Amino acid sequence: MNRVVISLLVTFIASSVFAQNAADAFYDPAEMAKARAALKSNHGGQLNSLILGERLEYQSNDGNPLSVWEAQGWVGGDIQKLWFKTEGEYEVDEGRFEEAEVQALYSRAISPFWDLQAGIRHDIKPDPSRNYAVIGAQGLAPYWFEFDGQLFMSDEGDLSARLEAEYEFRLTQRLMLQPRLELNGAFSDDEDIGVGSGLSTAAAGLRLRYEITREFAPYIGISWNRTFGKTQDFVRAEGEDSDQVSWVAGVRFWF
Amino acid sequence: MIRLRQKKIDRRRFLQKTAAFGGALALQATMPAWARSGTHTDLSGLKTLSGTQFDLHVAAARHTIDGEQGRAVLINGQLPAPLLRWREGDELTLNVTNHLKADTSIHWHGILLPFQMDGVPGVTFPGIKPGETFTYEFPLIQAGTYWYHSHSGLQEQLGHYGPIVIEPKSSDPVAYDREYVIVLSDWTFEDPHRVFAKLKKMSDNYNFQQRTVDDFFDDAAEEGFDKALSERLMWGAMRMNPTDIADVTGATYTYLLNGHSPLENWTGLFKPGERVRLRFINAAAMSIFNVRIPGLPMTVVQADGLNVRPVETDEFQIGVAETYDVIVQPEARQAYTLMAESNDRSGFARATLTPELGMVAPVPDLRPRPTLTMKDMAMDHSTMDHSQMTHDGMDHAAMGHDKSSMNKNGTHEHATGPGVVGLAMNPTNRLAERPNGLEDAPHRVLVYTGLKALDRNPDTRNPEREMELHLTSNMERYMWSFDGVKFSEVDGPIVFYKDERLRLTLVNDTMMPHPIHLHGMFFDVVTNEAAKATDPYKPRKHTIVVKPGEKLSVDITADAVGDWAFHCHLLYHMHAGMMRVVSIRDEVAPT
Numbered sequence: 107m108n109r110v111v112i113s114l115l116v117t118f119i120a121s122s123v124f125a126q127n128a129a130d131a132f133y134d135p136a137e138m139a140k141a142r143a144a145l146k147s148n149h150g151g152q153l154n155s156l157i158l159g160e161r162l163e164y165q166s167n168d169g170n171p172l173s174v175w176e177a178q179g180w181v182g183g184d185i186q187k188l189w190f191k192t193e194g195e196y197e198v199d200e201g202r203f204e205e206a207e208v209q210a211l212y213s214r215a216i217s218p219f220w221d222l223q224a225g226i227r228h229d230i231k232p233d234p235s236r237n238y239a240v241i242g243a244q245g246l247a248p249y250w251f252e253f254d255g256q257l258f259m260s261d262e263g264d265l266s267a268r269l270e271a272e273y274e275f276r277l278t279q280r281l282m283l284q285p286r287l288e289l290n291g292a293f294s295d296d297e298d299i300g301v302g303s304g305l306s307t308a309a310a311g312l313r314l315r316y317e318i319t320r321e322f323a324p325y326i327g328i329s330w331n332r333t334f335g336k337t338q339d340f341v342r343a344e345g346e347d348s349d350q351v352s353w354v355a356g357v358r359f360w361f
Numbered sequence: 362m363i364r365l366r367q368k369k370i371d372r373r374r375f376l377q378k379t380a381a382f383g384g385a386l387a388l389q390a391t392m393p394a395w396a397r398s399g400t401h402t403d404l405s406g407l408k409t410l411s412g413t414q415f416d417l418h419v420a421a422a423r424h425t426i427d428g429e430q431g432r433a434v435l436i437n438g439q440l441p442a443p444l445l446r447w448r449e450g451d452e453l454t455l456n457v458t459n460h461l462k463a464d465t466s467i468h469w470h471g472i473l474l475p476f477q478m479d480g481v482p483g484v485t486f487p488g489i490k491p492g493e494t495f496t497y498e499f500p501l502i503q504a505g506t507y508w509y510h511s512h513s514g515l516q517e518q519l520g521h522y523g524p525i526v527i528e529p530k531s532s533d534p535v536a537y538d539r540e541y542v543i544v545l546s547d548w549t550f551e552d553p554h555r556v557f558a559k560l561k562k563m564s565d566n567y568n569f570q571q572r573t574v575d576d577f578f579d580d581a582a583e584e585g586f587d588k589a590l591s592e593r594l595m596w597g598a599m600r601m602n603p604t605d606i607a608d609v610t611g612a613t614y615t616y617l618l619n620g621h622s623p624l625e626n627w628t629g630l631f632k633p634g635e636r637v638r639l640r641f642i643n644a645a646a647m648s649i650f651n652v653r654i655p656g657l658p659m660t661v662v663q664a665d666g667l668n669v670r671p672v673e674t675d676e677f678q679i680g681v682a683e684t685y686d687v688i689v690q691p692e693a694r695q696a697y698t699l700m701a702e703s704n705d706r707s708g709f710a711r712a713t714l715t716p717e718l719g720m721v722a723p724v725p726d727l728r729p730r731p732t733l734t735m736k737d738m739a740m741d742h743s744t745m746d747h748s749q750m751t752h753d754g755m756d757h758a759a760m761g762h763d764k765s766s767m768n769k770n771g772t773h774e775h776a777t778g779p780g781v782v783g784l785a786m787n788p789t790n791r792l793a794e795r796p797n798g799l800e801d802a803p804h805r806v807l808v809y810t811g812l813k814a815l816d817r818n819p820d821t822r823n824p825e826r827e828m829e830l831h832l833t834s835n836m837e838r839y840m841w842s843f844d845g846v847k848f849s850e851v852d853g854p855i856v857f858y859k860d861e862r863l864r865l866t867l868v869n870d871t872m873m874p875h876p877i878h879l880h881g882m883f884f885d886v887v888t889n890e891a892a893k894a895t896d897p898y899k900p901r902k903h904t905i906v907v908k909p910g911e912k913l914s915v916d917i918t919a920d921a922v923g924d925w926a927f928h929c930h931l932l933y934h935m936h937a938g939m940m941r942v943v944s945i946r947d948e949v950a951p952t
Binding site: 126127128129132133134137138140141142143144145146147148149150151152154155156184185215216217218219246248249250275276277278279280320321360 | 476477482483484485486487488514557558559561562563566567569570571572573574575594597598599600778779780781782835837838840842847848849850853854922923924935936937938940944
């Protein structure tokens with residue numbers, strides 16, 4: 107009984123497939139099926155990728171210079187992507203990493219301009235290292251503001267958040283002035299890594315870049331970094347400045 | 362990876378180069394570059410093949426433009442591919458051999474033929490494998506100017522295209538003393554897959570004509586601060602860019618005319634008083650051109666291969682894959698510049714028409730780049746033409762409206778999702794309007810409603826069925842689709858039934874003009890909405906440019922049974938998914 111139904115179904119599907127693809131009557135249907143699959147993937151089904159080095163820069167940091175990086179990239183289709191992010195700071199004189207963070211996220215386009223992202227973050231530095239679960243949204247707000255907001259839950263159970271916003275003034279076809287703001291906050295203390303609850307750090311920057319090509323642009327700028335609240339206390343206890351204005355110079359690139 | 366070189370020929374560089382060129386080659390300066398090369402067999406620079414048997418060889422090649430070598434895919438080593446001269450009524454045999462490492466194909470653009478000879482891999486045949494020879498055989502049942510090109514991958518961008526001229530069986534209603542084929546195209550030294558990848562990463566990366574802070578202050582000085590600001594805020598609120606006229610621009614393209622750069626200056630000769638027929642073919646991958654010959658009016662006699670009532674103009678826009686035949690009659694013993702500006706004015710292709718070699722005419726400046734307007738967003742309520750919203754003269758009940766695209770209130774429901782920035786709230790019929798950037802040109806400009814078929818339309822029935830299709834996109838993600846669905850996601854073809862007469866209404870929800878091409882059939886452009894039932898001289902085309910914010914209709918007689926490709930002819934839009942298969946079934950339409 108089942109066998110009859112199945113064979114009828116197979117016959118029906120085969121004949122309807124035949125009816126649906128006129129070229130099968132003239133060419134080897136197996137060859138046509140291969141060509142159809144290739145046609146589909148070549149017309150909207152491609153995998154794409156991006157590597158974007160947003161900030162690869164030197165910060166003067168009041169005589170204690172830092173190398174700072176922030177980069178991200180993705181591999182995927184139009185809707186679903188695997189997204190990587192990394193950022194950190196290297197103290198040039200002392201030859202050590204102050205912060206080093208990597209994220210691996212699943213990203214899904216949920217609207218024309220916004221991606222919802224979830225995944226993991228691992229902080230190699232500071233010590234002790236931490237792992238976090240991440241959820242965030244990245245995209246383009248009206249009036250061309252770029253946002254990236256993320257919530258982190260650490261393996262110690264501490265909840266924290268980060269918001270980055272950028273805007274670009276086009277001075278000429280190749281000269282861009284980019285204000286940038288980053289806020290970090292925590293919902294509880296994590297004294298081991300020097301984070302206190304409340305607004306912990308803020309960075310405001312203004313960078314002027316020249317796009318020699320769209321893909322490669324050196325820049326100069328200024329960055330103001332400051333800590334707040336308990337985080338500020340932790341930083342001061344370590345004998346570091348809680349309020350710094352730095353000259354910056356770096357490159358932005360993508361490929 | 363980092364490219365420091367820009368391939369833009371701006372006017373200054375063009376003049377510098379021309380000067381240097383003239384100085385260094387003073388002895389040969391009276392001859393155009395292509396004439397000196399000695400590789401071309403006729404004055405038009407196009408190698409011609411005629412007859413009924415053809416052997417075409419597709420192979421990888423190095424090709425030199427302005428002294429720089431790039432990778433190309435050519436047919437018989439030519440760019441453009443050989444001009445194929447056919448005769449209406451002949452039976453053709455074309456052997457196409459693939460010498461590439463990848464599959465290839467040839468699609469005969471605009472030719473009416475059995476679908477299995479149409480040359481679209483995955484739709485009408487499996488494609489031509491490396492080392493294989495595929496034989497196309499079909500009878501010719503039409504005359505006119507057409508072209509052929511690859512439908513595989515992005516080979517079209519690499520030079521895999523050529524012109525076709527079919528002589529009519531009976532006498533040609535167009536009289537002329539001399540003719541030239543003018544193949545317009547765009548050339549890049551970048552790998553086309555890299556071009557597409559860059560668009561996916563940063564969709565505005567080729568646009569070097571964006572609005573700057575300076576422009577804002579200029580506008581503020583001119584129109585007042587409030588107006589300039591509110592206009593910027595409006596575009597900003599929508600995250601749309603009013604300078605997004607072309608995705609791929611003169612920043613990477615060298616625009617070619619019969620395979621020659623503006624510097625190489627392709628030249629055609631005439632004797633004063635002669636009627637010269639110019640057969641324009643836009644074989645570009647991504648570039649729409651505005652064509653004019655300052656000082657010389659053009660009489661358009663054919664569009665997309667079919668004769669139209671002669672209409673005189675000073676400028677016309679030619680969308681990708683369209684063809685226009687014009688007659689010019691230069692009386693004076695002087696040279697003329699044929700100017701084909703890309704529609705974003707980031708570059709141009711150029712030729713010289715002259716009574717003797719060596720004479721040239723001034724090359725006009727590129728005009729200022731246009732911007733998009735509220736009307737392109739279909740948000741300009743002042744232009745709303747209510748008479749065009751009604752289906753006057755049509756039996757509403759008898760028409761199978763595609764209900765999904767209309768709700769009860771008659772307003773449009775858009776496809777939604779990450780791939781659709783839905784905009785056309787109030788699309789209008791813009792067939793009588795000049796194309797973007799030519800609104801204020803101080804001379805005549807051809808519009809679609811200016812075209813009337815010379816021969817009576819073969820089918821003057823009213824459509825029995827109407828389908829509506831939206832052209833959709835998200836420029837930010839470089840996503841292009843129909844009804845918000847990419848070809849890669851689409852489930853099955855659009856089904857037509859044999860011999861049914863149907864109306865296809867295209868609504869452009871995007872901010873770009875799209876040259877939409879249907880394989881296998883001509884469609885009748887409904888240029889006169891009020892007289893559509895009675896107008897038996899609608900222009901018939903294979904490709905039509907749908908303007909931003911436009912809603913237009915074409916009537917189709919589904920007489921060609923088989924599967925046919927239907928797509929935007931901007932190559933990277935098609936590659937991104939702006940494509941469908943139209944399947945004409947040998948069945949009676951269900952009622």
